[in-house]
Amino acid sequence: MRHDPYYILGVKRDATQKDIQSAFRKLAKKHHPDLNPGDRPAEERFKEISTAYELLSDEQKRARFDRGEIDMSGAEQAPRHYYRDYASASGPSDPYHNSASFADFGETEDPFSAFFSRRTSGGQFRSKGQDRYFSMAVDFLDAVNGAKTHVMLPDGITLDVQIPAGTRDGQTLRLGGKGEPGVGGGPPGDALIEVHVPPHRFFQRDGDDIRLELPISLDEAVLGAKIRAPTPTGPVTLTVPPYSNSGKILRLKDKGVPKRGGGRGDLFVILKIVLPDTPDPRLIALMREWSEASRQDPRKSMGAAP
The missing domain is CATH 1.10.287.110 (DnaJ domain)
Structure with a gap:
């Protein structure tokens, strides 16, 4: 079988x-x-x-x-x-x-073979060659920004491939003339390559926009800060406003995916407050003192008060 x-x-x-x-x-x-x-x-x-x-x-x-x-x-x-x-x-x-x-x-x-033989003997029958279908994995950032790469076919032939900026997962790229030879002097078929884009470690694509969950420290959230953040085209400096909560979204214009008609999407940065890896006695003491003085209830609007 x-x-x-x-x-x-x-x-x-x-x-x-x-x-x-x-x-x-x-x-x-x-x-x-x-x-x-x-x-x-x-x-x-x-x-x-x-x-x-x-x-x-x-x-x-x-x-x-x-x-x-x-x-x-x-x-x-x-x-x-x-x-x-x-x-x-x-x-x-x-x-x-x-x-x-x-x-x-x-x-x-084969009678069909005879038919084609008669048609080609006079040079009248010409047919484009069959297309060939392949698939390849493309790095997330290469798909976003565009890149030159190559794909090795099952028969050992290597084709150079231009990945257009903004290529999506599942998109098919056509390489003209890289398929099967034509019949009777007809043009060759094309190579059709389906692109698969594995997930990125921290970027998530949403159409032409990209979302990024960015960790910040407690003091950066409370006091505000200027911090470095990654983007698909390289790191940039952004401003975290004072008193920023986890989940606050900062928009970086034109730092997303290139659009077909020109321009780029945006990068949306979602802030996430992260405590120190090792418990800090001073921070614990400060929080106890602050908690007793403030008596804040962040869940009051949900009706979850004791």
């Missing part, structure tokens, strides 16, 4: 091209080497998936495989026996007799 492309992609034999493409993308996203670094079984599985998809996405190769003329790698198979080998009747009364003087399909070349 491992030599059956339908079994490998998990689709039925009557699956549509859309079904086949969807199954390939789902499996490629799971087993792509860029998403499974150092995982040799995943790499081998990805090659197997790509080989199966390359055959089934080509209608002519798929038809030849279904007829048993080629195996999954595209190698020619030994001819199959057809009904005439087992028919006992002959002549006009034979239900398998062909009175129109056409030879049986099992004994001559």
Whole structure:
């Protein structure tokens, strides 16, 4: 069964091209080497998936495989026996007799091949080559800012890829002329690469905006401060207003994702007050003194007062 492309992609034999493409993308996203670094079984599985998809996405190769003329790698198979080998009747009364003087399909070349041969012999039939489908992982910041990288195809060929600024997870990039060769002198197909962007450690994308949860100390929150904060294009200095609560949002204009029509989204910084890693006796004493004097109830508006 491992030599059956339908079994490998998990689709039925009557699956549509859309079904086949969807199954390939789902499996490629799971087993792509860029998403499974150092995982040799995943790499081998990805090659197997790509080989199966390359055959089934080509209608002519798929038809030849279904007829048993080629195996999954595209190698020619030994001819199959057809009904005439087992028919006992002959002549006009034979239900398998062909009175129109056409030879049986099992004994001559593929009639579709003959048709295409006639069309190409005069130089009239030209067809664009099949597109090829791949997937690759792209770093979060490379997807936001744009970058040049490369992708290695299952056949060992390396393609240079320009990642446009603002590329989204799941977006498909088209590399013109990097697909299968054309037929009869037709142009080659394209390489279609689906991009997968793993989550960042602290940036979160929201459309063209980015959100960042930024830790600040208790004294920075109470007294205010000028602090350094990371952005997709490098660190900047921002001002924390005095008496800032956790959850307060500061907006950094044009520090988000580049937009297709020009400009950039914004970076929204969510402040998060963080206490020292090690308990400080002086801070504890100060808080006890302050608590007794203030008697603050931050949950009063929720009806949670004792």
